Structure formats: C-alpha cells, structure tokens
Amino acid sequence: MSIKKTIITVAPTGAWPKKENNPNIPMTPKEIAEDVYACWKAGAAICHLHMRDDEGNGTMDTAKFRETVNLIRAYEDCDIIINCTTSGDLNATDETRQAHLKELRPEMASYDCGSMNWMHSGLFINHPKFLEELGTTIQESGVKPEIEIFDAGMIYNSLYYLKKGFLKAPCHYQLVLGAAGGSTATIENLVYLKRLIPEGSTSGALGIGNGHVPIMLATVAMGGHLRVGMEDNVYFAAGQLAESNAQLVTRAADIVRIAGNKVATPAEAREILGL
Numbered sequence: 400m401s402i403k404k405t406i407i408t409v410a411p412t413g414a415w416p417k418k419e420n421n422p423n424i425p426m427t428p429k430e431i432a433e434d435v436y437a438c439w440k441a442g443a444a445i446c447h448l449h450m451r452d453d454e455g456n457g458t459m460d461t462a463k464f465r466e467t468v469n470l471i472r473a474y475e476d477c478d479i480i481i482n483c484t485t486s487g488d489l490n491a492t493d494e495t496r497q498a499h500l501k502e503l504r505p506e507m508a509s510y511d512c513g514s515m516n517w518m519h520s521g522l523f524i525n526h527p528k529f530l531e532e533l534g535t536t537i538q539e540s541g542v543k544p545e546i547e548i549f550d551a552g553m554i555y556n557s558l559y560y561l562k563k564g565f566l567k568a569p570c571h572y573q574l575v576l577g578a579a580g581g582s583t584a585t586i587e588n589l590v591y592l593k594r595l596i597p598e599g600s601t602s603g604a605l606g607i608g609n610g611h612v613p614i615m616l617a618t619v620a621m622g623g624h625l626r627v628g629m630e631d632n633v634y635f636a637a638g639q640l641a642e643s644n645a646q647l648v649t650r651a652a653d654i655v656r657i658a659g660n661k662v663a664t665p666a667e668a669r670e671i672l673g674l
Contacts, residue, residue, distance in 0.1 A: 408443065410631055411424075428466040429470060448505075458487060481505040497533060500537065504540050510537065555595075574592050589621070629641060
C-alpha cells in the first residue's frame with residue numbers, strides 16, 4: 400500500500416495583514432525570500448507569493464515580483480515551486496495582474512474563478528473577459544493555474560472555462576473558506592465544495608482565521624492538500640501570534656505525518672500536479 404503524499408503550500412504574506420497585526424509577517428522581497436527558504440526547509444513544497452509596496456500595501460508591481468523570485472531562486476539548494484498571485488491589489492488593471500507571469504513564468508499562478516464582495520469593504524472583480532485573457536496568458540506562459548474557489552459558483556465557472564478551453568484538465572483547485580463575502584469555514588462547506596470538483600482534479604483547502612486548524616485537519620482526513628501561512632491566519636493558537644510562517648508549516652507537516660501521510664517534496668508535488 401502506497402503512502403499518501405500531501406503537498407503543503409505556504410502563503411507567507413498576502414495583501415492585507417500588516418506588521419501591526421503580526422510583526423513577524425514578511426513584507427519586503429528580502430524578508431519574503433528568507434521566509435520562503437525557511438518554510439521550504441520545514442516542509443513547504445509551494446510558496447504562494449503576494450507583494451507589498453513600500454507602504455506595506457498589496458501591489459502587483461512586476462519589479463517587486465522579479466526581485467523576490469530572483470532572491471528565492473538564488474538559494475541553489477531550494478527547489479520550492481513558485482506560485483504567484485494574480486490578485487494582489489483590488490485596484491490593479493487587467494494588464495498589471497498578468498505582466499509578471501509573462502516575464503517571470505512561475506510554475507504556478509492563482510486563477511480566481513469569479514467575482515465577489517470582498518471583506519465587506521470592496522469588490523474583488525474577476526470579470527469574464529479577464530478570466531479568458533488570464534487563461535490564455537497562463538497557457539502561453541507555461542504556467543499551471545491554481546483555481547481559487549470562494550464559493551460553489553466559482554467551481555461551476557471553472558467548468559465553463561474548461562469547456563471553452565481557457566482552462567485545461569487536469570485542474571488544481573484551492574478551496575478558500577472563511578473569507579468574508581465567501582463560504583464560511585465549516586466542514587460542511589468543505590465537503591460540499593470538494594464534491595463539486597471535476598473528477599481527475601487535485602485540490603487543497605484552507606481555513607481563514609478561526610477555521611484554520613479545523614479545515615486543515617478535515618482536509619488531510621479527506622485526502623486533500625494543505626495551505627498555511629500568515630496570509631490566511633496571523634495566529635498560531637488563540638491569543639498566540641505566529642512566530643513565523645515556518646512554525647505554521649512545521650505544524651502542518653506534523654499533522655500530515657500523524658495522519659500517516661508523507662509530506663510531499665517539491666519534486667513529488669510537481670509529479671502530483673503535472674508540472
């Protein structure tokens with residue numbers, strides 16, 4: 400009997416948490432690269448990258464992505480898979496959300512398959528024309544899309560873009576639970592969404608905030624892959640700020656092993672995802 404291999408993705412920064420939320424969040428390209436390297440050592444096979452401008456706000460600045468990616472790639476022993484966001488700034492243009500993919504050609508990039516009210520404060524727009532353009536850019540750049548799902552409608556949207564050829568099977572889905580404006584972080588929602596994913600796909604899940612650990616445990620039990628990091632949760636436990644993203648990765652790796660699974664190496668993750 401083969402041992403199940405579980406991929407751990409680390410999302411170290413995100414676009415929203417600030418140093419005042421947790422002083423240990425990496426913000427600069429140097430901080431992010433050093434953090435990613437430590438997370439790779441702890442068991443992360445993928446890093447999901449967001450950038451911040453000099454004021455600490457989310458940005459889609461290609462120069463920031465370039466500097467960070469180059470710093471990560473400068474670690475000669477580090478083979479972590481680089482996954483760049485396409486949604487790091489609600490005010491970014493369709494063009495700036497894709498420019499870094501065309502230049503840097505990361506192995507993976509996020510593909511948010513629909514629009515939503517975001518955090519009760521703004522609109523997260525992924526209109527049909529953009530999703531068609533992004534699907535084309537991703538395919539032309541040799542990038543694997545990580546299809547981020549915030550509610551059931553986004554899964555059905557993905558089926559449409561698969562049919563039209565803007566996405567190609569087998570797909571990789573990331574179920575995002577607990578974002579205000581999307582599906583809440585409950586086990587019932589996780590089970591429901593996972594059942595909608597097309598056969599032959601791979602998937603992972605994450606819970607934001609208080610749902611972080613319960614969703615992680617349920618995801619492992621259901622055979623899915625994991626995402627952890629301060630993009631999703633700045634706390635390690637109730638009232639206890641995370642000391643580092645590597646601390647969160649280490650706990651995820653321990654849970655994977657306790658469940659009887661193996662923490663996937665980047666090479667094994669590439670095989671699982673077809674990279």
